[in-house]
Amino acid sequence: MKELMDITVGKLLEQVAATYPDDEAVVNLQHNYRRTWKEFDQEVDRIARGLMALGVKKGDHVAIWATNVPEWLLTLFASAKIGAVLVTVNTAYKVFELEYLLRQSDTKVLVMIDGFKDASYVEIVNELCPTLKDSVPGQYENPMLPFLKSVVYVSDDKPCPAGMLPWKELEEMGRSVADADLRAVADSLDPHDVVNMQYTSGTTGFPKGVMLTHYNIVNNGMCIGDCMKFTHQDKLCIVVPLFHCFGLVLATMASLTHATSMVLVDVFSPVKVMGAIQAERCTAVHGVPTMYIAMLEHPDFEKFDFSTLRTGIMAGSPCPIKVMREVIDKMNMKEICITYGQTEASPATTMTTTDDSIELRVSTVGRSMPYVETKIIDPETGETLGPGQPGEFCSRGYNTMKGYYKMEEATRQAIDADGWLHSGDLAMVDENGYYNITGRIKDMIIRGGENIYPKEIEEFLYTQPQVQDVQVIGVPSKRYGEEVCACIILREGQTMDEEQVKALVKANMARHKVPSYVLFLDQLPMTASGKIQKFKLREMAVDLLNLHDADEIETA
Numbered sequence: 001m002k003e004l005m006d007i008t009v010g011k012l013l014e015q016v017a018a019t020y021p022d023d024e025a026v027v028n029l030q031h032n033y034r035r036t037w038k039e040f041d042q043e044v045d046r047i048a049r050g051l052m053a054l055g056v057k058k059g060d061h062v063a064i065w066a067t068n069v070p071e072w073l074l075t076l077f078a079s080a081k082i083g084a085v086l087v088t089v090n091t092a093y094k095v096f097e098l099e100y101l102l103r104q105s106d107t108k109v110l111v112m113i114d115g116f117k118d119a120s121y122v123e124i125v126n127e128l129c130p131t132l133k134d135s136v137p138g139q140y141e142n143p144m145l146p147f148l149k150s151v152v153y154v155s156d157d158k159p160c161p162a163g164m165l166p167w168k169e170l171e172e173m174g175r176s177v178a179d180a181d182l183r184a185v186a187d188s189l190d191p192h193d194v195v196n197m198q199y200t201s202g203t204t205g206f207p208k209g210v211m212l213t214h215y216n217i218v219n220n221g222m223c224i225g226d227c228m229k230f231t232h233q234d235k236l237c238i239v240v241p242l243f244h245c246f247g248l249v250l251a252t253m254a255s256l257t258h259a260t261s262m263v264l265v266d267v268f269s270p271v272k273v274m275g276a277i278q279a280e281r282c283t284a285v286h287g288v289p290t291m292y293i294a295m296l297e298h299p300d301f302e303k304f305d306f307s308t309l310r311t312g313i314m315a316g317s318p319c320p321i322k323v324m325r326e327v328i329d330k331m332n333m334k335e336i337c338i339t340y341g342q343t344e345a346s347p348a349t350t351m352t353t354t355d356d357s358i359e360l361r362v363s364t365v366g367r368s369m370p371y372v373e374t375k376i377i378d379p380e381t382g383e384t385l386g387p388g389q390p391g392e393f394c395s396r397g398y399n400t401m402k403g404y405y406k407m408e409e410a411t412r413q414a415i416d417a418d419g420w421l422h423s424g425d426l427a428m429v430d431e432n433g434y435y436n437i438t439g440r441i442k443d444m445i446i447r448g449g450e451n452i453y454p455k456e457i458e459e460f461l462y463t464q465p466q467v468q469d470v471q472v473i474g475v476p477s478k479r480y481g482e483e484v485c486a487c488i489i490l491r492e493g494q495t496m497d498e499e500q501v502k503a504l505v506k507a508n509m510a511r512h513k514v515p516s517y518v519l520f521l522d523q524l525p526m527t528a529s530g531k532i533q534k535f536k537l538r539e540m541a542v543d544l545l546n547l548h549d550a551d552e553i554e555t556a
Helices: 009-019 037-053 070-081 095-105 121-128 167-176 179-187 214-227 245-256 270-280 289-296 321-330 358-363 408-414 454-462 498-508 534-544
Strands: 024-028 033-036 061-065 085-088 107-112 150-153 194-200 208-213 235-238 261-264 311-314 335-341 348-351 372-377 391-397 421-429 435-440 445-447 450-452 467-477 481-490 517-520
Touching: 009 037, 009 070, 009 214, 009 245, 024 037, 024 070, 033 037, 037 070, 037 167, 037 179, 061 070, 061 095, 070 085, 070 179, 070 194, 070 245, 070 261, 095 107, 095 121, 095 194, 107 121, 150 167, 194 214, 194 245, 208 214, 214 245, 214 335, 214 348, 235 245, 235 270, 245 261, 261 270, 270 289, 289 321, 311 321, 321 335, 321 358, 335 358, 348 372, 372 421, 408 421, 445 467, 445 481, 450 454, 454 467, 454 481, 454 498, 467 534, 481 498, 481 534, 498 517, 517 534
Parallel strands: 024 261, 061 085, 061 107, 085 194, 107 150, 235 261, 311 335, 481 517
Antiparallel strands: 024 033, 194 208, 335 348, 372 391, 391 421, 421 435, 445 450, 467 481
């Protein structure tokens, strides 16, 4: 077993660039972007100096709101080199969610693209920051967002909106900062400093900033890459969003620690991904089950060459056993692995390896990662349970987050006095240490790899005058694993239909939070003490919506 690495993200990039200077580091076909490790490291330094010229100092927070464009990775590594904390923003966010994140995270600089799908990021930012257009980059003032000073705009072809700083100008600004100044700050960093903050919601409905250190994500990436037997000769196709731990750690850090080439695909589309795998002769691809299903079922699937593929990860939501087998058989991914974890654990806590039997790789989420302790406990008593006994999954190790940003009480609730991180997931372990995830104690919904917290949607729907009571639950889905169902009781004399509810959520929240189903009920199932029985509500919804087939799909 390899020793854990005591190194910062920036120093590790420099090591890889020195060892494999001419190997390809990052490729993005959509933007005609191709860099060797040496070229990429040099470009990162220019952006790092640009951020310093913009006033970013060690400990400051830089947010990135973009799809998988090359600038996303450049911002990550540039921030890491100067000791700034990269705050990742979900590409589906709307104004309500962005305002909360920028305010709670104390973000100083926001790096953003023009928009994504139906959301114009420029319009959203101008709505949130109406005086930005009249300001000078680096000097923006907004009492609602007291830390925000600059917005950097990334675009290949569109003119930069007023008040924002074009990406190319950021790079130019770096010329005013001496290389020795960059060296000095890079040398002052500690691997246990926070390098990344990812927002994950909780049962309160308010997202929490998970603080992850260099040590957390570098070593989790190393152990993940080891499980897949990554080397500098591998090429990983990265289509899972970089703002998730899946993209940032399971993909980017696993690649960095093994000098594996990264082939970025901006946004998932089956043809784009299959085309990139074929054109770049990728040996690995990561995805949530939904992505693999979309490729396997695409009418042009047979036209693409998957012969170079060897491995990759299926994770993010429960993995249907049937889909795992098809990926192994039809996409040549004989060494595909499953990973399980949570953002607070950097994120991987268990994983199958290429040496595990196909049976174990399709029906379990593997064993404990190296240097990570895991156990199953009785959620009521805290007692450690034995093989075959269902209980709460807990983990402890180098990968446990530093805590939630400015939320000490929430941190204490997640990590107990003995350092065990409580997942809220129900799991079982067999006598050989292989885990199965059987459900969730908390009622989080995982739709195609996106974590959705019912409370957040419920809080919003409660603000509508027609709504008397609402409960949001996850219902089974063949395509996404789970989908959102809103169960609503209307106030007397009020009317509302399914399309109205969907339109309201869509206008105010991220697209993946829009309910797929809306049920209007007269009452909700409750315990004698008045608590809502969500499991009974789910059973009712499965019956009413006739989702029994989806409910019977076997997953690991």
